[in-house]
Amino acid sequence: MGDKRPRSFYILAAFFSAYVLFLYGPMIAIYILSFQGPDGGLTFPMNGVSLTWFGKVFSGGGIVDIGAAFKRSLALGLVVMVITVVLSVAAGMAFRKPFRGASILFYTAIASLIMPSIITSLGIALEFRLIDDFVNKHGANVGLGWLADGYTTAMGLFTSGLGAHLTWTLPFGLLIMFAIFNRFDGRLEEAARDLGATPWQTFRHVVLPIILPSVVGIGLFGFTLSWDELARSSQAIGSVNTLPLELQGLTTTVTKPDIYALGTLTSAVSFVVIFAALSVILVLQARQRRQGSDAGKGMV
Amino acid sequence: MAVTIETSPDSVAPAEGALRKLTMRSIAWLQAGPMMLVFALFFLLPLVLVVIVSAWDYNEYEMIPAFSFRGYTDTFEGCVANLPELCTILKTYLKTLKLCLLTWGLTLLIGFWVAYFLAFHVRSKTWQIVLSLLCTIPFWTSNVIRMIAWIPLLGRNGLVNQGLIGAGFINKPVEWLLFSEFSVVLALVHLFTFFMVVPIFNSMIRIDKRLIEAAYDAGASGWQTLVNIVIPLSKPGIVIGSIFVITIVMGDFVTIGVMGGQQIASAGKIIESRLSALQFPAAAANAVILLGITIIIISALTRIVDVRKEL
Numbered sequence: 001m002g003d004k005r006p007r008s009f010y011i012l013a014a015f016f017s018a019y020v021l022f023l024y025g026p027m028i029a030i031y032i033l034s035f036q037g038p039d040g041g042l043t044f045p046m047n048g049v050s051l052t053w054f055g056k057v058f059s060g061g062g063i064v065d066i067g068a069a070f071k072r073s074l075a076l077g078l079v080v081m082v083i084t085v086v087l088s089v090a091a092g093m094a095f096r097k098p099f100r101g102a103s104i105l106f107y108t109a110i111a112s113l114i115m116p117s118i119i120t121s122l123g124i125a126l127e128f129r130l131i132d133d134f135v136n137k138h139g140a141n142v143g144l145g146w147l148a149d150g151y152t153t154a155m156g157l158f159t160s161g162l163g164a165h166l167t168w169t170l171p172f173g174l175l176i177m178f179a180i181f182n183r184f185d186g187r188l189e190e191a192a193r194d195l196g197a198t199p200w201q202t203f204r205h206v207v208l209p210i211i212l213p214s215v216v217g218i219g220l221f222g223f224t225l226s227w228d229e230l231a232r233s234s235q236a237i238g239s240v241n242t243l244p245l246e247l248q249g250l251t252t253t254v255t256k257p258d259i260y261a262l263g264t265l266t267s268a269v270s271f272v273v274i275f276a277a278l279s280v281i282l283v284l285q286a287r288q289r290r291q292g293s294d295a296g297k298g299m300v
Numbered sequence: 301m302a303v304t305i306e307t308s309p310d311s312v313a314p315a316e317g318a319l320r321k322l323t324m325r326s327i328a329w330l331q332a333g334p335m336m337l338v339f340a341l342f343f344l345l346p347l348v349l350v351v352i353v354s355a356w357d358y359n360e361y362e363m364i365p366a367f368s369f370r371g372y373t374d375t376f377e378g379c380v381a382n383l384p385e386l387c388t389i390l391k392t393y394l395k396t397l398k399l400c401l402l403t404w405g406l407t408l409l410i411g412f413w414v415a416y417f418l419a420f421h422v423r424s425k426t427w428q429i430v431l432s433l434l435c436t437i438p439f440w441t442s443n444v445i446r447m448i449a450w451i452p453l454l455g456r457n458g459l460v461n462q463g464l465i466g467a468g469f470i471n472k473p474v475e476w477l478l479f480s481e482f483s484v485v486l487a488l489v490h491l492f493t494f495f496m497v498v499p500i501f502n503s504m505i506r507i508d509k510r511l512i513e514a515a516y517d518a519g520a521s522g523w524q525t526l527v528n529i530v531i532p533l534s535k536p537g538i539v540i541g542s543i544f545v546i547t548i549v550m551g552d553f554v555t556i557g558v559m560g561g562q563q564i565a566s567a568g569k570i571i572e573s574r575l576s577a578l579q580f581p582a583a584a585a586n587a588v589i590l591l592g593i594t595i596i597i598i599s600a601l602t603r604i605v606d607v608r609k610e611l
Contacts, residue, residue, distance in 0.1 A: 005421075008522065012417040016431070019414050022490065023438050026449035029459070033452050043457045083338075091335040099328035105336050112343045114543055116551020116594060118568045119587045123346025126353055126580055133362075163342030170335055224440040231554050235575055247444045251558050260452075263445040270441040278433070 027267070034260035042257060053261035066246060066262060073243040074269075076157055076165065077226040083162075084169040084222030089215060092177025093203070096186075106174075113171035117231030124164050124236040128155040155238035164236040165226045172225065173218045180214045209288070213281040220277035224270055350591075354584035363580045371585030375570075389570070393593070396567040399481065399556070400549040403488040407545050408538065410489065411496025415537070416530070418497075419504035420512075432501070439494045447487050447558045454478040454486075479561030487559040492548055496541035503537030504530070539601050546601075550594050567593075 033040075037048025057066055095102060112120070131154045139151065154160070188210070192202040208215075230244040237245065243266055250259050357368035379387035386394070414435065422428045438446065453459045454477040461473040476482055507530065515525045531538075553568030567590050574583035 006522075009421045012413060012421055015413055016417045019410060019493075020434055023435070026453055026490070027438070027441070027446060029452050030445070030449045041457075043452045043455050044459055044462070087335045087338065090331040094328040094331035097324055097328055099325050099332065101329075101332070101336070105332055105339070108336070108339045108344065112339060114547040114598070115343070115347075116547055116568065116590060118551050118553055118571050119350065119591055120343060120346065122571060122575060122583055122587050123350045124342055125575065126349045126584065127346045129580065130349065160342075163338065166338050167343045170338060174335070220440070228440075228442040228444075230444060231552070234554070234572070244442055244444050247442070247448070248554065248558060251444070251448060252562060259448060263442070263448055267441050267445055271437075274437060274440050 030260045031264050031267070033257055034264040036257040036260070040257060042255065042260075053256070053258045054265070056256075056258040057261045057265065066243075069241055069243045069246045070265075072157055072240060073227055076161060076242065077223045079158065079162060080165045080169055080226035081219050081222035083166060084173045085215060085219050087166075087170060088173025088177050088218050089211075091174055092181060093207075095178065096181055109171040109174050112167045113175075115167075117168075118235075120167050121164060121232045121235040124160050124232075125155075128153065128160045128236070153238060155236070157237065157240060157242075160236040160238060161233055161242070164232040165229050168229060168232055169222045169225045172221045176214060176218050176221065180211050184210070213284045213288075216277055216280050216284065220274065223273055227266075227270060227273070350584045350587050353581050354588045356581040356584075358579055358581045361578070368581070371579075371581040371583075372589075374582055375585055375589070388565075392565045392570060393567055395565060396550060399484060399488070399566070400546055402485045403492070403549050404542060404545050406485070406489045407493045407496045408542065410493050411500055411541060412534070412538070414493070415497050415500035415504055415534075418501055419507075420530075435494060435497055443491055443554070444558065446491055447555060450483060450487060450490075450559070451478065454483055479559065479563065481560070481564065484556050484559045484564060487555050488549055488552070491555065492545050495544035495548070496538075499540035499544070500534055500537035503534045507533045535604065539604050543598055543601055546597055547594055550597070551590060 029044075032046070033042070033044070034053055035049050035051070036046060036053060037050045038052045040047035091105070095106075132151075135151055135154070184207075188206055189202050192206045197205065228244055229242070230248060233242055233245060241249070247259070247262060247266065250262070353363060354371050355367055355369065357364040357366045357370055375389055376387065379390060418428060418431055418435075422431060451458070455461070456473045456475070456478070458477065460477060461470075464470045464474065465472075511529055511533075512525055515529055520528070551568045553566060553572045556564050556566045556569060557572075567586070571583050571586045571590065574580075574586060
């Protein structure tokens with residue numbers, strides 16, 4: 001291939017730019033509109049510029065308790081992130097050697113990933129409904145009287161809700177681990193072993209530093225997918241709502257730009273997390289290069 | 301958990317083969333076990349319960365653990381009686397399939413060319429990463445917000461209508477832009493083209509560039525190279541992307557709900573509305589039907605390509 005770009009390059013570059021505009025354009029429109037003046041409406045033109053609608057969100061004026069939903073989503077997202085990272089790294093390590101059940105776990109993860117969310121959500125709701133029915137009807141007979149007393153439901157943010165989110169984040173975590181270990185040079189571990197490192201030392205000082213940037217990536221997926229999760233939570237979250245569920249509820253009732261302000265705030269959290277994670281990944285990669293970990297490069 | 305590696309007696313003298321193998325296996329189990337447990341509790345068991353409960357009886361208040369096909373018969377009510385006329389459930393599934401096909405076609409078309417551009421036209425690795433990230437970032441942000449984002453553009457007084465009126469194409473605002481099948485498909489394409497781009501890009505990036513040069517040297521036109529080399533070798537990615545998009549759209553109720561103004565029925569929405577009426581067996585029966593159809597589509601697609609080899 002020569003240096004001169006073929007004509008198809010320019011056509012496809014234009015197509016790609018249009019796609020990116022299509023991706024970002026609408027989002028940018030609501031970020032701008034969330035600064036709508038006090039008399040402004042849901043559409044352009046801007047009627048002045050103000051922070052009125054952000055104020056409305058924070059004071060809770062008219063909208064449901066957004067602050068609480070915000071905190072709930074944040075807490076759930078962090079828990080999901082930590083569990084996703086730990087379980088994915090562990091399972092990813094397991095897949096490096098053959099073990100019975102490996103393909104069952106693999107296919108279960110894939111099935112969980114592509115299962116229509118409403119079915120997973122329904123299943124979890126059903127499971128907890130049956131648990132509730134059982135406790136209410138038979139709790140006293142099987143020595144769970146203390147539980148049945150004043151019992152309402154086992155469903156909740158950190159039971160059914162957490163489970164629902166994990167069925168969505170764990171497959172991503174596992175697939176990322178697969179991608180990491182596809183490129184991983186196993187000789188590095190052998191070398192560590194030969195030098196007398198214990199398995200834990202090998203993991204802690206050889207494997208983990210090399211895979212760390214991608215592990216941060218798993219954390220990024222874990223948090224953002226949970227923070228924005230909607231379909232799987234919808235039936236399985238119990239009596240309290242997460243932020244995306246509140247937002248979805250608002251789409252049918254709200255006629256003022258406060259919904260944009262809330263959207264802008266929610267996105268702001270996503271963007272902060274995304275850029276924090278990406279910067280950490282960049283720093284880690286730069287450090288790997290600088291500290292001369294010539295891992296896998298052979299003789300330099 | 302990774303920590304469990306510590307318990308391995310690896311540092312002890314060169315272990316006897318059998319014992320070593322055994323500990324290796326139990327370590328693998330300790331590492332993979334927690335994830336398996338989560339899937340067992342929150343995915344496999346719930347699925348089994350859905351299938352079981354779909355064959356339970358129910359009344360207005362609760363499900364009754366007695367065998368009954370009421371969930372299914374209620375679902376297909378009137379399907380035989382009103383025959384020339386399609387019953388609600390069939391109409392709903394046809395509508396869902398239509399939305400699914402439209403979305404699939406569009407995401408495939410857009411996804412293929414975006415992936416093609418990234419894989420073959422972007423030459424520097426850095427730019428490839430930057431542009432891929434540009435496509436990925438929206439995936440990490442909220443779907444609901446990306447739906448709401450269409451309101452100021454497509455609404456009655458939205459930018460599109462303003463623009464069309466301003467340009468003199470129309471006199472009064474077009475109504476079908478928002479809360480219509482059009483806006484549903486638009487939003488689905490907007491949200492899920494990403495799921496096409498990633499696997500197709502993955503397949504394309506593995507194509508040996510020398511194959512393309514060889515085709516060029518042998519006198520193949522760009523079009524011939526595309527049809528005879530790039531597309532066949534991208535097939536695994538195309539299939540995986542298609543599975544993603546089709547399963548998402550078949551079960552979708554959020555996008556169709558929000559963008560359809562809660563007026564358009566879909567397979568996923570039936571389940572949701574049965575659930576909100578607390579008719580668990582009926583919801584479960586619908587879930588089983590949806591699951592069956594989804595499995596048929598996926599197995600048809602996986603016949604084209606062995607997915608496991610591609611991961």
